Amino acid sequence: MPFKQILLPLDGSAIAEEAIAHGVMLAQNSGAKIHLLHVQNSEEQSIDPVDWRLRRVELRSYLNRLAEPISEQGITVSQSVVEGRPAEQIVEYCDEVDIDLIVLTAYGKGGVSRFDFGSTAQKIFSGSGRSFIIVHPGLKPPAQENMAYRRILVSMDGSSHSEWVACQAASMMRGQEMEMILLQVIAVPDMPRKMPITREEHATREKFVECNRRAGEVCLEEMARQLENGIKVRPLLLVAQNVAECIYATAAEEDVDLIAMSAHDWQTGEQHVTGTVCHSVISHSNLPVLVFQDLQESQLQALRADNIACQIRHSTLPVRNEAHR
Template identity: 75%
Template sequence: MPFKHLLIPLDSSSLAEEAIAHAIPIARQSGADIHLLHVQKSSSHTDDHCTDPVDWRLRRAEIRSYLNSLNEQIAAQDIQVTVNIVEGRPAEQIVEYCEKHAIDLIVITAYGKGGISRFDFGSTAQKVFSGAGRSFLIVRPGDRPSSQEPTAYRRILVSMDGSPRSEWVACKVASLMRGQEVEIILLQVIAVPEMPRRMPITREEHATREKFVESNRRAAEAYLEEIANQLKNGIKVRPRLLIAQNVAERIYATAAEEGVDLIAMSAHDWQTGAQQVTGTLCHTVMCHSRLPVLVFQDMPESQLQALRGGVDTDHSSHPSLANNGTNHQ
């Protein structure tokens, strides 16, 4: 079971509500429950330090009614729903709630009540997915009318890089979508090595680079075919191999060209490893893709806490295709 407990942080805005349509199909496929959470600012965290207690209670009652209404709509889909209202700073309370309730997937929109801005994410979203240490689905709101009708994932692009982490993600996605009419595209982008210098590279250097790229291409081609064959079991799996200088750009551009509904990838790629809470490749795709991005986090909580505290840790183990149920016979 890929996920057990999903969290949707809501701030009463229509933008934040767009996460619901994406959470419902994942909850259905996983058999997971959904937690609806609203963080109400206490008087000490508001601009007005003299908040009227009556107004505060009325606002809380309004929020409760709002969440109960959404609860009814989601519960009608045969999904168990938990509703909670907490006080404090939104990002801090969301992260604390995740820890307290063993949330393993956060479904959140890039923007909320503050509206869509020139920045890649709203401040709360940015803090949550960088601080929660959980898998998350980031949704770009505003591209379609807000609706609680479930979003169907018919075509999913999985970013592959030859690492056990990406294989683990592909396995998780295949398990999640088992029994559905879906196509999974396993995309690996072979990077053309950069050779920065004042003068153009020589013919010999160009030939060496071409040989290096071709060697990687042949290895990746066989690798993708092998993974695709292992994942096929009532699901259409299609490998795709590309060569580009900008890997992240090629990933989100290809997703748009293929008309996929979802991009899935590991929080960490083979190059950045586990030195950051979210790797450079993943973060770049999240920032520039207009499509929902499902990010799988696999780092132990102890390592995440060490990273957030600036402590260097040795990450010697990670999930692999062999030990995460690749054989779905």
């Protein structure tokens, strides 16, 4: 399990606190340390330095109050209050402490807007380069002491990116009463034009989809066999015009508690923070989405040395933009 340092950025709002239960759940499974962090926004600094210092004391008390029930569950937790611009300080903290997972809500004290994410959340997962969970506020999370993921949907696309994510998700939930759904969506190729496609073109498209469907079935069955060790794994293959829409719609229909996916699919170049499918899922799904960033080779070697890395078919982690056609 790669998560050993989990960051929960909090801005003092009840909305941001909805992410805490998810951080606690993952920390319990992995033995990770939780970092509670509040950034005292320097742009809102009071003219009166006494008021500023009093506010800092209040924030420390606030974090201590949140840390107490977490600590009572046997989880190591730290509290930090820093000054500066929120997104910049959060990213800097990730570098200093070597955070490997950020758990945050899509919006904070600014509330829901017409945009997919609040500005701070957008900057954090764009600039940190860390794996993250986006929690969309509004759905009441379960009580921390009863928190459990009963069913997880892992988005598969036939790439080594998604296979590695499935390994990590299985490791994360090993030994629990839960079900993992391995979902691969076969895309129907677009053929944009003014005139309808010909019968021959339609047959060609159908043949293409069928070839991908057969290959997908083989890959999913193989993954399920190798991961089904103490947990229930169910492969699911669907054909759809819109891959992302099918993923979050299926997740809702299957009543899953968490969607897990790679930030980058086989088509995504390294210049992008997330691939198109991933961005669409985290933008439109109401469910929590766990997005795994690719590990560096040095990190992978450390995992292998401890016999933690999940070996499927690939000896190394994927290189972005791999030719997976």
